[in-house]
Amino acid sequence: MKKPNIVILGAGYGGMMTAVNLQKSLGVNEAHVTLVNKHSYHYQTTWLHENAAGTLHHDRTRIKINEVLNSGKVNFVQDTVVSIHPEEKKVKMANGDIEYDYLVIGLGFEAETFGISGLKEHAFTISSINSARLIRQHIEYNFAKYNNEREKNQERLNIVVGGAGFTGIEFVGELANRVPELCKEYDIPREQVRIINVEAAPTALPGFDPALVEYAMNSLEAKGVEFKIGAMIKEVTPNSLVFEKDEQREEIPTNTVVWAAGVRGNSIVEASGFETMRGRVKVREDMRTNEYDDVFIVGDSALIINEETDRPYPPTAQIAIQQAENVAHNLKTLVRGGKDLEGFTPKIQGTVASLGHDDAIGVVGSKKLFGWSASVMKKVIDNRYLLKLGGFGLLMKKGKFNIFH
Ligand code: FAD
Known part of the structure; x- marks a missing residue:
């Protein structure tokens, strides 16, 4: 049987932790996992204010992706995502295209x-x-x-x-x-x-x-x-x-x-035709988009509603990390032929x-x-x-x- 292609876009908290969780939970023969990110490093966004003020050197904040990921289990591609084409199950990058069976979008935020x-x-x-x-x-x-x-x-x-x-x-x-x-x-x-x-x-x-x-x-x-x-x-x-x-x-x-x-979701997601609110895609309970069964969203690109307040949860690293665990778990279920995906609720x-x-x-x-x-x-x-x-x-x-x- 053909191994499914899982492609993760963005190595922020959401994307990186999805990759790390899949690396731990899937066998090499179960799926091809690819992480695409524009830099060769992952950075801790929550430390950037220290780098900006000059109180902490930026090399403390960034971590080489290849030092964390096992290249035998996750293939890392350094490239810039240009657009996403869910109908064709394809992502356009600055230096080529990549096809997927399952996609995880974790392209983070930009200033509003x-x-x-x-x-x-x-x-x-x-x-x-x-x-x-x-x-x-x-x-x-x-x-x-x-x-x-x-x-x-x-x-x-x-x-x-x-x-x-x-x-x-x-x-x-x-x-x-x-x-x-x-x-x-x-x-x-x-x-x-x-x-x-x-x-x-x-x-x-x-x-x-x-x-x-x-x-x-x-x-x-x-x-x-x-x-x-x-x-x-x-x-x-x-x-x-x-x-x-x-x-x-x-x-x-x-x-x-x-x-x-003010922040909003990465504009590439909106420009690719996903329905968004301030650039964030409203997802189903299992973190998939409403339109596509094979597209998951993590981190600041995802919009989830707090039932108690009836307002969106603020975009945070804490939630992105928890979502990544949920998305990796649901991907494992799909890859193994399961259908019962787990719903996500943040634990603040x-x-x-x-x-x-x-x-x-x-x-x-x-x-x-x-x-x-x-x-x-x-x-x-x-x-x-x-x-x-x-x-x-x-x-x-x-x-x-x-x-x-
Ligand atoms: P990001 O961490 O933004 O990562 C997105 C990744 O996608 C990046 O690696 C980027 O390089 C990559 N990328 C973007 N565009 C492309 C492209 N076109 N092609 C390829 N790759 C691309 N949250 C907390 O919970 N606690 C805190 O204390 C806290 N402090 C914060 C302090 C500051 C100064 C800031 C700015 C934010 C803080 N936050 C905090 C919020 C938190 O950082 C974000 O919610 C979190 O970073 C979102 O994670 P993410 O994975 O969605 O995206």
Whole structure:
């Protein structure tokens, strides 16, 4: 009998963990498994804010795919997906086509800019190793340039972060640690540098417990972060950001705007004709699309509804990893001729947001965590993923063990 071709698109949390789970559960003679990704490495998206701020080198965040996957069991193809053709069971890549019997789409997220003028053109986003490295270098270049100009240019030292959700807060937390180091390195007085967080909602960290939000804002303000809450960004230019708050317009001179206020599913999925909401495909309980029995979606490309709130679950790594286990299990069932696929329900174990290297807030189970203990919990979560992905060896190589930093 012909071995089925399983093709996985994207080596993020969803795609990578699907491949690792299949590698463990399927025999070599049961299926051909191929993983397609545009880079030779997998990266931990949840660490990118540290790379972007310059508090952690990006080589700690990325992991060579061939170091984790057994090439005898999973074939890795480094290529860029261009379009998906489910009627023909085919995927077009930059360097050729690939056919499948079963497809797993895990192409992740991209920034949603809501049509704000100039945002797409002039703001940075924290979305990949390349984009994080660019932000770090851009900030450092501006600090270096500052003392090389006759006219002191404040635009170089105002860093504006759009969005005080999870990513925005974690990023300003890292900046608050990094900026004093940069000031020392480039001979700039700390009080000259502004880190400004602009959020349209009436609170930072919408959806978090108010006591945790208060702790986070107080802690970050004490480290010099300024908050503009209830402030709508109206326009970004190469050297300014305009926002409106209480019907007043304000302009901040800056050439560093980092947009962390909205994500959508990868636009390739929508452009390939799948029915999407903000780029995410609403899936059946067993993680297959409504239209195709042979196409599964994992991670941020998938839209699943929380029955309790009747709203979509937010896109998170935690859910992507759990979905990957479910998808791999269902693929194993199909490959072995079974029909009873398992439904997926997320088991939310908790959420922890870092506020720099030694501070954090979060909820684990029903317990609220603040400060150092939350920060240790964050590292435990990060390390647990490494263990799941590549075992003890990978954990020792890439893990976070310094609980005081
Ligand atoms: P991704 O991790 O985005 O991976 C997609 C993969 O597809 C990438 O490897 C990419 O290179 C590849 N790819 C994309 N396009 C193509 C193409 N055309 N061809 C080939 N390959 C392609 N979630 C949490 O649960 N906890 C957290 O603490 C947390 N912190 C976060 C902090 C930051 C700074 C950010 C940005 C996000 C955070 N998230 C967190 C959200 C989490 O990172 C995402 O939900 C998660 O990364 C989604 O996983 P994914 O597998 O869908 O996609």
